[in-house]
Amino acid sequence: MNSTIAKAFRELQLSICQQLEHLDGVGKFKEDAWERSGGGGGMSRIIHGNIIEKGGVNFSEVYGRMEDTIARKLEMEGGDFFATGVSIVLHPKNPFVPIIHMNIRYFQMENNWWFGGGIDLTPHYIRKDLAIQFHEQLRKVCDAFDPLFYMNFKKWADQYFNIRHRKESRGIGGIFFDRLNKDSGHGLDELLEYTLAVGNAFFPIYQQQVEATHTMPYDDANLEWMKFRRSRYAEFNLVWDRGTKFGLETDGRAESILMSLPPVAEWKYAYTPKPNSLEMETLKLLQQQSVDWLPLEG
């Protein structure tokens, strides 16, 4: 089973890279294969393109013995483990194109197994029509498997992608799930299918966002705002993201883990956008920390 899942994830990574190259039109992925001394390894694929300023699509498949000290950080006991996943972060060139993040992962240890993953969007400028479209697409993927998934995993994303020290969301959220196993009422086969459906939804969802925004003209002020928002993205990943922290604390491959960081980030002391500006409109939405993008119709 483990090798079946890893194979499906590896194929997904490859097909997403091909689709992204086609979408970008210029950038080509560079491959960087790596091995893990304890067992397994991965393949990082990095792009610098015309639409995507800096992007990474990682695959990993690792296994071996997990020491108790590390297992305790995951609230588990040590033992033989297997883990595989695909992880994507794309930082676009045009400030009106959103940053996107996708991750799917499978973990197996002794009699324990689970899936985790999600897709979330970080627009530098939030456009309500595109935010609604994004969440509608995620709801559709979720509803095909379980009527509770979207509601639960949307809430989880809002809680997870919170830059707590800034009292701001990282972006407009999306879905986030972890430790999804048979307690959900679904078996391994079905949850694999759901996780792959999330993975397969990534490209068409991002394509729509890109096509709606990438030809919009922008000026230096828009670029400044993008670099400012990127500093918040870096803060979230380095301070709060549990995957990043776990990876760095357990001597994971720093370059692959930190591939998520923006190409350039700018910190300004106590900066606030002008009242009634597009920037302020976005900031106010982020400060709500959770927006119900798809309210139930009355």
Next chain:
Amino acid sequence: MNSTIAKAFRELQLSICQQLEHLDGVGKFKEDAWERSGGGGGMSRIIHGNIIEKGGVNFSEVYGRMEDTIARKLEMEGGDFFATGVSIVLHPKNPFVPIIHMNIRYFQMENNWWFGGGIDLTPHYIRKDLAIQFHEQLRKVCDAFDPLFYMNFKKWADQYFNIRHRKESRGIGGIFFDRLNKDSGHGLDELLEYTLAVGNAFFPIYQQQVEATHTMPYDDANLEWMKFRRSRYAEFNLVWDRGTKFGLETDGRAESILMSLPPVAEWKYAYTPKPNSLEMETLKLLQQQSVDWLPLEG
């Protein structure tokens, strides 16, 4: 006693700001006073100048009740506390001028009190003569109080300012001390005097570094390297710095805590400088993680 120490720290902040304005020649500090809802507050002073691209000199004096949940992070029990400190980070414009960090702090709770602090230097380009000069000056400050201080606090700085996930030091270290109390064999008055001596050493030490470097010509490649090293500085502060983590997790004032971050940082995937370049020479020294800048004469 608490108010005497806070007063001395506040005066030090002011005199350092005046000296830095004089050194910079153009930049003027802007003041940003803040209050803490639980008791006390602080004054952040921020400069954007000719030599210093972005710098902050913070003073704080806070007190009140510390909850058990927060005290446990400090390996203590809750109770009434008092804390005051001065904290400085300066990011220069010229890549040949080093980043400097200084901090002194005093903490008091029930029958417990201690001092902490240090000065450390992060050159984008390490110059051995200036690194030796820097450490000689720190040794002189320390030796006036205790023959063991320099050796112990230099080692502590090497351990503390370690970007563990990169297997690199942040810079050339300096001195770092924490929980310095009567167990050191020195009383409160003497340790206050030592801590203030460290604070007072900051300006002349940095002045020498600046005067030796700030007129050196630099090109775009030097600026690129500076932005790359700044990304490492940001990683250290956001991932490993205990003061930053404690501040952000306990809902401290984010702008003052993160004043330490560089104006701009750049992340490049798997970047390595050219062999035999100045950049590689610096990187190799950082990878040693501890350099004995002042070896004992034989």
